């Protein structure tokens with residue numbers, strides 16, 4: 001399939017809608033300043049073909065997309081031991097909700113809501129140097145050096161009252177081993193990584209390659225079984241309380257972030273990243289979701 005004309009067509013269809021609907025995340029002050037009228041899309045196929053359109057080269061804050069990479073490192077370091085304190089069920093609640101944690105004794109529903117990612121980060125802090133390991137992994141799989149934005153990390157730390165509450169609440173149940181401030185510092189830095197659409201399409205490539213490294217095919221980032229499971233979790237939990245709608249409308253494993261990015265996986269075929277900063281009420285990119293709907297309608301690609 002020739003993807004470049006398809007992505008050009010999607011970018012042209014989306015462009016007139018930029019800035020009309022949705023809202024840029026404003027609960028993190030450094031993100032509130034990002035202009036809403038931007039849209040990028042990029043993909044990389046199993047065999048290394050690339051296509052991209054719009055603002056695909058503009059770096060943005062990957063935010064919760066980092067939760068896929070934190071989970072990947074956690075699964076590699078701990079295998080099934082990672083699941084002792086983290087569930088694998090959709091939450092049906094907003095990504096920063098506290099309510100389930102009380103009923104469920106401090107065990108987060110899944111690794112893609114904030115509480116779950118903070119719990120994964122705690123495990124990483126116990127097993128590795130969490131900040132350095134993340135940049136090393138991302139730089140390897142994206143095939144270029146990846147950085148944090150320190151201003152975004154500081155902005156999150158200054159205003160992350162809900163995350164601070166979530167971490168302390170889990171700590172009160174004995175589910176966080178390390179110092180809360182240390183765990184949150186690593187978590188905020190992970191969220192504050194900056195990448196563009198093409199870098200993310202490349203870096204997630206192991207998820208459409210049965211876990212094989214996108215640039216070093218003889219090396220596994222995770223096992224084939226682990227890659228399948230990360231994809232399953234993305235499909236069921238990657239877009240929070242909109243995961244059902246995403247499965248229905250798009251039918252691909254997806255992971256979103258409040259920076260406006262969404263990555264999507266077509267197993268054995270390609271990885272795709274869309275970005276547009278204005279969000280819908282569930283915290284997912286409004287036009288990013290629209291672009292993914294156009295992509296699957298135009299290509300017929302789906303896991304179903």
Ligand code: DON
Pocket residue numbers: 062063064065095096114156163191256257258259282283284
């Ligand atoms: O912790 C937070 O709230 C943000 N750093 C990340 C949230 C996020 O991206 C959820 N996504 N839709």
